Amino acid sequence: MITLQHIYVVGGLFFAAVAFLSALDASNRRRLRNGVFWGLLAASFLSGAYLGNFGNGVLALGLVIVATLGLGEGKPVTTTPEQRRKDARRRGDLLFLPALIIPAVALAGTLIAKQTAWGPLLIDPAQATLISLVLGVLIALGAAMMWLKPPLLAPLQEGRRLLDAVGWAAILPQMLASLGAVFLAAGVGEQVGRLFADYIPLDTPTLAVSAYCIGMALFTIIMGNAFAAFPVMTAAVGLPIIVQHFGGDAARVCAIGMLAGFCGTLMTPMAANFNVVPANLLDLPDRKAALNGVIRAQIPTAIPLLIANIVLMRLLAFPA
Amino acid sequence: MLVLLGIGVVVLGFVVRANPLLVVMAAALTTGLAAAWTPAADLQTMSGAALATIASFGKAFNDNRYVSVVWLVLAAIGLLERAGLQERARMTIARVKAATVGRLIWVYFIIRQSAAAVGLTSLGGHAQMVRPLVAPMAEGAAEAQYGALPDRERFLIRAHSAAADNIALFFGEDIFIAIASILLIKGFLETNGIVVEPFELSIWAIPTALAALLIHSARLWLLDRRLKRTFGARKAP
Numbered sequence: 001m002i003t004l005q006h007i008y009v010v011g012g013l014f015f016a017a018v019a020f021l022s023a024l025d026a027s028n029r030r031r032l033r034n035g036v037f038w039g040l041l042a043a044s045f046l047s048g049a050y051l052g053n054f055g056n057g058v059l060a061l062g063l064v065i066v067a068t069l070g071l072g073e074g075k076p077v078t079t080t081p082e083q084r085r086k087d088a089r090r091r092g093d094l095l096f097l098p099a100l101i102i103p104a105v106a107l108a109g110t111l112i113a114k115q116t117a118w119g120p121l122l123i124d125p126a127q128a129t130l131i132s133l134v135l136g137v138l139i140a141l142g143a144a145m146m147w148l149k150p151p152l153l154a155p156l157q158e159g160r161r162l163l164d165a166v167g168w169a170a171i172l173p174q175m176l177a178s179l180g181a182v183f184l185a186a187g188v189g190e191q192v193g194r195l196f197a198d199y200i201p202l203d204t205p206t207l208a209v210s211a212y213c214i215g216m217a218l219f220t221i222i223m224g225n226a227f228a229a230f231p232v233m234t235a236a237v238g239l240p241i242i243v244q245h246f247g248g249d250a251a252r253v254c255a256i257g258m259l260a261g262f263c264g265t266l267m268t269p270m271a272a273n274f275n276v277v278p279a280n281l282l283d284l285p286d287r288k289a290a291l292n293g294v295i296r297a298q299i300p301t302a303i304p305l306l307i308a309n310i311v312l313m314r315l316l317a318f319p320a
Numbered sequence: 321m322l323v324l325l326g327i328g329v330v331v332l333g334f335v336v337r338a339n340p341l342l343v344v345m346a347a348a349l350t351t352g353l354a355a356a357w358t359p360a361a362d363l364q365t366m367s368g369a370a371l372a373t374i375a376s377f378g379k380a381f382n383d384n385r386y387v388s389v390v391w392l393v394l395a396a397i398g399l400l401e402r403a404g405l406q407e408r409a410r411m412t413i414a415r416v417k418a419a420t421v422g423r424l425i426w427v428y429f430i431i432r433q434s435a436a437a438v439g440l441t442s443l444g445g446h447a448q449m450v451r452p453l454v455a456p457m458a459e460g461a462a463e464a465q466y467g468a469l470p471d472r473e474r475f476l477i478r479a480h481s482a483a484a485d486n487i488a489l490f491f492g493e494d495i496f497i498a499i500a501s502i503l504l505i506k507g508f509l510e511t512n513g514i515v516v517e518p519f520e521l522s523i524w525a526i527p528t529a530l531a532a533l534l535i536h537s538a539r540l541w542l543l544d545r546r547l548k549r550t551f552g553a554r555k556a557p
Contacts, residue, residue, distance in 0.1 A: 059380025088404030158398025293479030
């Protein structure tokens, strides 16, 4: 059976290769820093299980220090725009096929692992989608290598080119999840809930619903993740006030409340994987700004949608 | 109350534009220290608390490695880009005469949102779809219609391609019953003594999904209008 542990080995080897190739890239003034950064991530993937909690913490601290000093961007040798246009004309629409293999295998693998009797023998059903996604990448890579016949190192070098474009933002989601765990252990959620309940007027269902939805969005903007905001705001306002005091339906309140938090995700650079990573990947000139182009394109949808969520919760959550 | 200092550190880090990784680590240490602090605490207690915080951060960091596995996709996408994937996407879309930027992104939005609603959240994403396909196609549509693009409009179109991916995903995925956020809600309610089925939750994601579709469709229509106004009657050579 393929488990997450095997996937970590594949990921670790990829990051290790990126680290090694980064360190050798003479075109990058900061090649050693890039080498150390991706090397530490490789170490985490390959040996995180043996480092112990404190060891992993020091490793994370190392990643933070290198990222704060500043990473460079490697310039692996790749094809020119002219060559690419020629290749695109020659290969035709078949070029899309390997890219579509990845989601197709991710889907098929998930279904096989969860719906068939023999699937769990192949793929750990608990992590089916992630494992299948990586299998899809490997199959797509194999197909593309056989068909396109690029130099052997090309997938690693091209992967490094894109990974350097993403930069340190690649590990921000993982870091935020870890911060969430520290917050949970220290009881931050309970404290925020108490503050909110003490200082915001929640005298009518409309006020309470507005406070809950706007609070979800605001806390998500700070934390970069609606999953962190949800338990805090729901324990503070959603359950005690809207559900228990005003008689709202718990399932409807929570379902719409979570989506109000997602409106916050659209407006924050802390949600790096959604808002910063694409700005980097698309070479937006303002990608380092707090409100980059992606976030500015999203705000005019996020705010009306937050209002829509407040109206919907007010109308739907109190069945007569 | 002191543990709230960690949130203050996040906000402060934002304001002074510090590296977000540094901000996260500083917030974690601040929170751990604040939780351990008492007026009687001596240096030894506090340094012990700092070490314990680093250890609990490290445990969570290790447990959450799966979040960063997705970057493997970049090896496959990069390899295809090397062979002209983005260029091909531009050529393909330029052949479709009816394609405008807004309509093209709208079609992607519909596909992304419906796919997410049936659990196919991996059918899309910034590295897999937006950079290699959607953004070049949208730029190609604009170029076919108006000729060479100034930077301002080119980056606006790219930003809108990424925005459509996010919005369609967020307000589609909760319709599917086995998605993380639905399971989180179910788990949270259960610890509070309320048992709900995932289906009861996901059905109430549909009204917001429709609202998102309506609002964002209008925005994409406005985007087309804006591009048309900017370029006037200018035609592709």
